[in-house]
Amino acid sequence: MSVVGFDVGFQNSYIAVARGGGIETVTNEFTDRCTPAVVSFGPKNRTIGNAAKNQLITNAKNTVFNFKRLNGRSFQDPVVQSERANLPYDLGPLQDERVGAKVMYMDQEHQFSMEQITAMLLTKMKEIAEANLQKKVLDCVISIPSFFTDAERRSVLDAAQIAGLNCLRLMNDTTAVALNYGIYKQDLPAPEEKPKNVIFVDMGHSAFQVSACAFNKGKLKMLATAFDPYLGGRDFDQRLVEYFCTDFKSRYRLDVKSRVRALLRLQQECEKLKKLMSSNSTDIPLNIECFMDDKDVYGKMNRAQFEELCADLIERVLVPLVAVMEQAQLQPQDIFAVEIVGGATRIPAVKMKIAKFFGKEVSTTLNADEAVARGCALQCAILSPAFKVREFSITDVMPFPVTLAWNSEADEPNGCHEVFCKNHSFPFSKVITFYRKNPFVLEVFYSDPTSLPYPEAKIGEFSVQNVSPQEDGEKSKVKVKVCEYTWDCECVLSCYGSES
Known part of the structure; x- marks a missing residue:
């Protein structure tokens, strides 16, 4: 059984595998450790990665790049329209109003969804991993930005399924970095002692993410996360x-x-x-x-x-830093270290801004480009029964609050309840009790639409069936379990009813 972690970036992607008792980043056919997130279409074939990037200028209208931000969005989405103005290839609406890329392929016009484009890149990464491991790759962990909403995360899961991958978990970028940092540390405090607080700052090609994390021996707990999705x-x-x-x-x-x-x-x-x-x-x-x-x-x-x-732009770096410290209720003196990753953190002014805010030198002990992929591979190894990994628990946080709403029966007012607040730990589940005579519908949505980097606050609807009155005509007691899972997404809720 293979253990693989995929860091699908906005500009470049990385692949890490578990091999020989450790984690290593593998190279592609060009002996590069990074594979460009580019797909190019031609009259005879399709190229992905380095070969596609080489065609970016000569075949611009049929070369798709910078598509990560388009996952799970409709064509009319303001973000899509903003990106469209800066892309040489054409975007258009699909039948379900989602955004698709229009290209000429095999001398015919095709329109591919973002899930299909992402799946093409994942297929290429899967082939690279298989070539290095000399075995079939099926199970994997894929990284996503911490600010991705339910629709965007589902889009990535769909792409993985198209590529023939079994995604064991979608992992937030900064959580993967924290795992890569903490699992090898031998000097972490005991579980009953005061934890070591570490700040992880990740500025990539398109987004800026910051997380506060508390470490004890054998576990990490994310305290808070903040971000600027439009700074990179x-x-x-x-x-x-x-x-x-x-x-x-x-x-x-x-x-x-x-x-x-x-x-x-x-x-x-x-x-x-x-x-x-x-x-x-x-x-x-x-x-x-x-x-x-x-x-x-x-x-x-x-x-x-x-x-x-x-x-x-440099001043905007401060906003997520201030936000994460306020949410985690920490002071600069509470911070043990500040770890920076991501290519854009190499800009001296950005690095100095971060160091000045925390009043200490930033640390670069992790590989700025490969840390996320390595963290994903470690998470895959923890989930895989074929690999023995030291005990290490991971508790993540939800970036957006989630609310549950329902229509009540005739004699009661409609109800609404925030089931998960901002920075609520997950995986987690809650049980909510209803008294009903008939089936009913629960609506799930993000509580604060103004904080979403996505235009649609609604997550979905869940129908609770097989509900009927008791023998004496009184209402039945219905328990609904509301769950959040890291392997699905931070806000997917599984609801089911049980009559008693």
């Missing part, structure tokens, strides 16, 4: 792109945004420039040959200019 490395890249678009228009009279290929090339060069500025404070040149109209272009930027361009 690509936002810093975009500031550079906007700057050079304006610069080239004034100096070379080139309208970069009018040409898709030119804009994609500039985005790639700006990302490289950002990485160079992270390790060098002097002027860094940006040169692109035959950029537009056979013109070569030149520009330059230094770290000070870059930080000035992105001053407001």
Whole structure:
């Protein structure tokens, strides 16, 4: 039996496996440890990963990338419409109004759902894992952002099913990082002692997540989580792109945004420039040959200019940090360490902002890119009966409060009850008792729609059947068990009735 963890990122994906008594990140056919989250369609075949990324500029209209944010959303979703404006390929509504990608494949127009696109990437990752393990891969744990809602998580589960994977659990990114950090620690306090509090900060290509975690020997407990779903490395890249678009228009009279290929090339060069500025404070040149109209272009930027361009983005880093400390009811002196992961945390200004807020140096003991995948593989090993792993319990938290509503019978007012508050621990279950004569319906929704990074607050409806009056005509006692499961999603509720 194989043990595999998949970190499906916005830009790149990583695969970790349990092998030889440890966890290792495996390489693809290009000997790269990361596989680009890109799917390209051509007249004869379909390519995924590195080969697809190589076609990004030459086959832009048929190359799908940056699709993670589109999972589980409708075409009319404001996030989809915002993303659509920045993508070279076309998006359109499917029959059920969900968003789909329109491409030319095998000389015919096709429209693939986001679940199908994600499944293609997962299939590629599955093949890479099988090539490394030399055995069939079925069971896995897949990472998702902590702010994903029920619909988005179900979308990922559907994609895993299409790819022929048995997803044992969907794991929040920062929870996976915390597991990877804590399971190897030998100096954790005993269960009865005061825990070690660690902050995990993850800024990837598209989102920023922060979690507070308490560690004791053999267990971790997430205390709180906060996030900015719209702050990541690509936002810093975009500031550079906007700057050079304006610069080239004034100096070379080139309208970069009018040409898709030119804009994609500039985005790639700006990302490289950002990485160079992270390790060098002097002027860094940006040169692109035959950029537009056979013109070569030149520009330059230094770290000070870059930080000035992105001053407001850097300030936004503080908001989730403040929120997570307030929710966890912690002070900076209560924090044992601050661990940072994710590619965008390498930006010196971001790192300094985090360090200044907590009043201590940030720690980089974990691999910034691979920590999530390794945590997912560890979780898969814990769930697998084929592997022996030291006892380690994981208690996560719910990012959004969940409410249960119901229609009462004629002689009673309708009811509503918040069953899980924000940062409620899970997995967890509650039993609610009703007195009814007839079947009834329970509606589940997120309590605070304003805090959701998703337009639909409703999660679903559950019908409680086989309810009838007692022999004397009185109401029957019906117990409904409301559950939340980490392997499904943070807010999927399984409701069933039992008459007594």
